[in-house]
Amino acid sequence: MKTPYLFVYGSLLSGFKSPAYEYISRYFLLVGATTVPGILVDMGNYPAAVPAGDSSTLIKGELYVIKNPAELSWAIGQLDDYEGAVPEVGETPLYRRDTVPVTVNNETVAASIYWFNGDISNKPVIYSGDVIAYLLEKNN
Secondary structure, X not given: OOOOEEEEOOOOOHHHXXXXXXXXXXXXXXXXXXXXXXXXXXXXXXXXXXXXXXXXOEEEEEEEEEOOHHHHHHHHHHHHHHOOOOOOOOOOOOEEEEEEEEEEOOEEEEEEEEEEOOOOOOOOEOOOOOHHHHHHHHOO
């Protein structure tokens, strides 16, 4: 069974106010800000996250929970499509959905996350783990 929780760190963050966030807010309720172990990189047009072997590098993001559990499969299917996790025949998925433990408000839950499924060699690392702060600094 899929987890009703979703961890986001890029264009799905509330701070982006993008059309993708509008979708998230329609089907998911913000639980709170949190972090997960991982490495965040700048791919140019979007951020990408990969798991870290240890917890010394954290990705800042937000935890969401599905509003209507009956809509979970459909909502996650739409996100899989948005994230390129279900490619056309013969293509490699851009991201892969996985499950990670996330702690927020003194509770740990299993949450879906979209990890980048490609090569991050020679891409700038976002050392703060915070994509919004990084983009604000980069664009000033």
